Amino acid sequence: MTQNFGTKRIVVGAHYGLRDWLAQRVTALLMALFTLLVLLQILMPGELDYDRWAGIFAAQWMKVLSFVVILSLALHAWVGVRDILMDYVKPVGVRLLAQVFAIAWLLGCTGWAVQVLWRL
Amino acid sequence: MADTAKTRPGTIHLIDALQYRLPLAGVVSILHRASAAILFVLLPFVIWMFDASVTSEISFSRFTSAFVAGLGFVPAWLVKLAVLALIWSYLHHFIAGLRHLWMDATHSVSKEFGRQSAVFTLALSGLLTVLLGARLFGLY
Numbered sequence: 365m366t367q368n369f370g371t372k373r374i375v376v377g378a379h380y381g382l383r384d385w386l387a388q389r390v391t392a393l394l395m396a397l398f399t400l401l402v403l404l405q406i407l408m409p410g411e412l413d414y415d416r417w418a419g420i421f422a423a424q425w426m427k428v429l430s431f432v433v434i435l436s437l438a439l440h441a442w443v444g445v446r447d448i449l450m451d452y453v454k455p456v457g458v459r460l461l462a463q464v465f466a467i468a469w470l471l472g473c474t475g476w477a478v479q480v481l482w483r484l
Numbered sequence: 485m486a487d488t489a490k491t492r493p494g495t496i497h498l499i500d501a502l503q504y505r506l507p508l509a510g511v512v513s514i515l516h517r518a519s520a521a522i523l524f525v526l527l528p529f530v531i532w533m534f535d536a537s538v539t540s541e542i543s544f545s546r547f548t549s550a551f552v553a554g555l556g557f558v559p560a561w562l563v564k565l566a567v568l569a570l571i572w573s574y575l576h577h578f579i580a581g582l583r584h585l586w587m588d589a590t591h592s593v594s595k596e597f598g599r600q601s602a603v604f605t606l607a608l609s610g611l612l613t614v615l616l617g618a619r620l621f622g623l624y
Binding site: 441 | 517521523537538541581584585
């Protein structure tokens with residue numbers, strides 16, 4: 365009989381688990397760096413009035429970066445919410461409903477955030 | 485065999501799980517999820533604040549007045565409470581998340597590191613929440 369364990373194990377599946385896990389980490393790192401970047405600009409000397417605050421996000425490079433972070437947030441939150449639902453919500457119908465709601469919720473929020481960002 | 489089958493706990497409900505005394509790393513872990521849930525639920529409020537604060541000077545004054553005069557039928561103290569919940573959630577999720585990334589990257593998985601970094605996470609997020617919360621509610 366051929367060996368099917370250890371390094372000889374026949375790996376099956378589409379690696380969705382690993383992909384989601386990695387995506388959540390990469391998006392987390394992106395958002396963490398973005399947080400520090402925004403904090404750094406807020407903590408610059410001078411009063412934080414409307415012009416300075418809006419000016420932070422009005423710069424084109426900041427817009428593009430914020431856009432990437434908004435998408436990252438949606439993906440990150442989807443992986444996390446899906447994990448939570450898979451752990452605590454066992455009835456398939458209820459879980460499906462909750463997952464559909466989570467997707468709609470996150471897509472709606474993403475659209476709104478992008479709209480706010482892009483009309484600046 | 486029949487004896488062990490009898491003593492099995494069976495399905496664990498949340499009410500049973502609450503009776504476990506979690507190690508600090510476990511507390512950080514469940515709070516990581518709780519803070520995620522709060523951030524998820526309050527996401528539209530975050531985007532409303534972003535919208536109001538950057539769109540125009542007029543909307544900016546609507547944003548600042550929400551903390552003084554309230555927002556529609558929501559009183560100002562409730563707006564501040566929601567922001568305080570966001571502050572704690574973000575801080576805890578941020579620091580606990582960095583702790584996870586650090587553990588993933590360095591494989592520093594030991595009981596001692598788990599406990600110490602959990603203490604650090606709880607202390608730092610708690611301290612910063614108190615500081616920012618006091619500022620939010622105008623204590624200094």
